[in-house]
Amino acid sequence: MFNVTVIGTGYVGLVSGTVFADKGNSVICLDIDEEKINRLLRGDVPIYEPGLQELVIRNMSSGRLDFTTDAKRAVQSSDIIFIAVGTPSAEDGSADLRYVQAVCRDIAQNMDRHKIIVNKSTVPVGTADKVKLWIEEHLEKDVPFDVVSCPEFLREGSAVRDSLNPDRIVIGGANPEAVKVLNKLHEPFDAPIIETDPRSAEMIKYASNAFLATKISFINEISNICEKVDADVTMVAQGIGLDKRIGSHFLKAGVGYGGSCFPKDTNALIQIAEDVDHDFELLKSVVKINSQQRLKVIEKLQQQLGRLEDKVIGILGLAFKPNTDDMREAPSVDVIHNLKEYNSKIKVYDPVAMAMARRVLPADVVYCDGIEELLQGVDAAVLLTEWEDFKTINWGLMKDKMHRPVVIDGRNVFDPEEMRAMGIQYSSFGRQNSQQILQELVNS
Numbered sequence: 001m002f003n004v005t006v007i008g009t010g011y012v013g014l015v016s017g018t019v020f021a022d023k024g025n026s027v028i029c030l031d032i033d034e035e036k037i038n039r040l041l042r043g044d045v046p047i048y049e050p051g052l053q054e055l056v057i058r059n060m061s062s063g064r065l066d067f068t069t070d071a072k073r074a075v076q077s078s079d080i081i082f083i084a085v086g087t088p089s090a091e092d093g094s095a096d097l098r099y100v101q102a103v104c105r106d107i108a109q110n111m112d113r114h115k116i117i118v119n120k121s122t123v124p125v126g127t128a129d130k131v132k133l134w135i136e137e138h139l140e141k142d143v144p145f146d147v148v149s150c151p152e153f154l155r156e157g158s159a160v161r162d163s164l165n166p167d168r169i170v171i172g173g174a175n176p177e178a179v180k181v182l183n184k185l186h187e188p189f190d191a192p193i194i195e196t197d198p199r200s201a202e203m204i205k206y207a208s209n210a211f212l213a214t215k216i217s218f219i220n221e222i223s224n225i226c227e228k229v230d231a232d233v234t235m236v237a238q239g240i241g242l243d244k245r246i247g248s249h250f251l252k253a254g255v256g257y258g259g260s261c262f263p264k265d266t267n268a269l270i271q272i273a274e275d276v277d278h279d280f281e282l283l284k285s286v287v288k289i290n291s292q293q294r295l296k297v298i299e300k301l302q303q304q305l306g307r308l309e310d311k312v313i314g315i316l317g318l319a320f321k322p323n324t325d326d327m328r329e330a331p332s333v334d335v336i337h338n339l340k341e342y343n344s345k346i347k348v349y350d351p352v353a354m355a356m357a358r359r360v361l362p363a364d365v366v367y368c369d370g371i372e373e374l375l376q377g378v379d380a381a382v383l384l385t386e387w388e389d390f391k392t393i394n395w396g397l398m399k400d401k402m403h404r405p406v407v408i409d410g411r412n413v414f415d416p417e418e419m420r421a422m423g424i425q426y427s428s429f430g431r432q433n434s435q436q437i438l439q440e441l442v443n444s
């Protein structure tokens with residue numbers, strides 16, 4: 001068992017630290033955010049992530065998990081130090097490494113003996129070398145250390161499950177001794193381990209996210225064509241996904257991807273390529289398709305309602321995906337800001353992301369307590385996050401509460417035939433042609 005420090009207690013740091021503790025290691029998590037650490041010390045987890053609260057409390061009670069804002073204590077109590085701070089987008093789209101740099105200074109100034117410093121944040125290729133330089137720059141005495149790159153692949157909403165059962169673990173290090181230690185630390189996870197050099201490890205992370213984002217934009221383009229040729233994208237996704245070389249995951253068409261990773265990491269990879277004079281045209285198209293895809297909601301609303309001015313639009317789901325309260329780059333934010341430009345009136349409901357949403361949505365948005373309140377009197381409902389609660393809405397009953405029975409399904413959750421049979425003017429992504437929509441308009 002090892003003494004482990006994790007720096008940064010966000011989605012990645014908090015979940016990884018807790019999971020390492022659960023595997024029997026002694027873990028201390030460091031953050032500069034005092035309020036966050038105080039809450040954690042009370043066993044109160046500041047993010048919504050299924051299963052995390054219980055796991056944190058269990059490991060704190062067993063004495064294997066602790067939290068602090070004291071960098072000296074955190075650095076000196078461990079042999080392995082994970083960096084898990086944010087790497088947001090800089091203005092040019094590249095990854096802003098200022099937090100990683102600050103952590104390097106904190107580590108260097110408190111280093112008392114040999115440390116293995118492991119980078120878990122998503123960082124541009126070559127950052128392991130920079131981390132080494134930044135630490136050397138601030139070292140007050142000659143203490144040996146290794147830098148290893150171990151990117152993280154967990155998804156929000158299933159972070160605990162993903163961390164306990166990873167598809168693979170990537171360890172990129174130059175010193176075989178340090179790689180051996182990390183191999184041992186990850187042994188209890190029973191996942192294939194890829195040992196590689198730090199640069200390849202860093203690239204694996206970006207390439208994974210870019211590939212998944214490409215799959216989503218690809219199926220969204222197919223869905224846009226499906227609408228014009230009267231094919232059904234869900235059948236197409238099933239048909240191509242059964243080919244093992246393609247795979248069935250990440251082929252759900254709709255309003256496209258959001259979140260704290262895909263938008264930021266695709267842009268960062270475009271910039272990484274640009275820095276070595278490579279024009280990553282494919283990925284640029286992926287990003288462009290994704291930003292256009294969100295606004296298809298507006299087109300679909302216009303097809304159903306005509307002018308959007310003064311129309312009351314109810315937004316079902318605000319988080320960028322279900323089972324999280326994360327609003328970073330959520331499609332709902334763009335859709336709502338856009339609807340405001342058309343002077344629509346907006347009502348919103350999300351089972352967990354309402355508090356986060358208040359920080360990023362326009363001031364005059366009306367926050368509702370539940371589905372019924374949201375649907376009351378709306379000219380259209382727009383589903384943007386496929387929360388389980390929304391899948392069981394009885395539209396046959398709900399349509400009487402609505403001013404007009406218009407539903408735009410941004411995640412292809414409902415069955416088009418059933419919706420139409422219930423008298424709903426239903427529009428989804430890649431599952432019906434424009435002729436049908438026009439016909440419905442004529443009939444209504």
Ligand SMILES: NC(=O)c1ccc[n+]([C@@H]2O[C@H](COP(=O)([O-])OP(=O)(O)OC[C@H]3O[C@@H](n4cnc5c(N)ncnc54)[C@H](O)[C@@H]3O)[C@@H](O)[C@H]2O)c1
Nearest residue numbers: 008009010011012031032033085086087099121122152156
């Ligand atoms: N969120 C995800 O699903 C996910 C998954 C895989 C990888 N990643 C990557 O992991 C990294 C962290 O992402 P996140 O979503 O956990 O970020 P986050 O914003 O949720 O958390 C980052 C934390 O780091 C803390 N911090 C900042 N500077 C610090 C310092 N000097 N010392 C101590 N703490 C400091 C912040 O206070 C914050 O609590 C990013 O590079 C991200 O791209 C994220």
Ligand SMILES: O=c1ccn([C@@H]2O[C@H](COP(=O)(O)OP(=O)(O)O[C@H]3O[C@H](CO)[C@@H](O)[C@H](O)[C@H]3O)[C@@H](O)[C@H]2O)c(=O)[nH]1
Nearest residue numbers: 152153154155156216250251252256257258259261320321
């Ligand atoms: O078929 C699909 C699958 C996903 N999405 C959308 O894509 C976004 C991202 O979803 P997901 O990948 O499940 O969530 P994240 O938590 O952002 O996880 C991604 O980003 C993390 C941060 O780098 C990585 O660690 C994960 O492996 C990677 O899946 C969400 O808006 C989803 O709605 C689709 O539109 N269609």
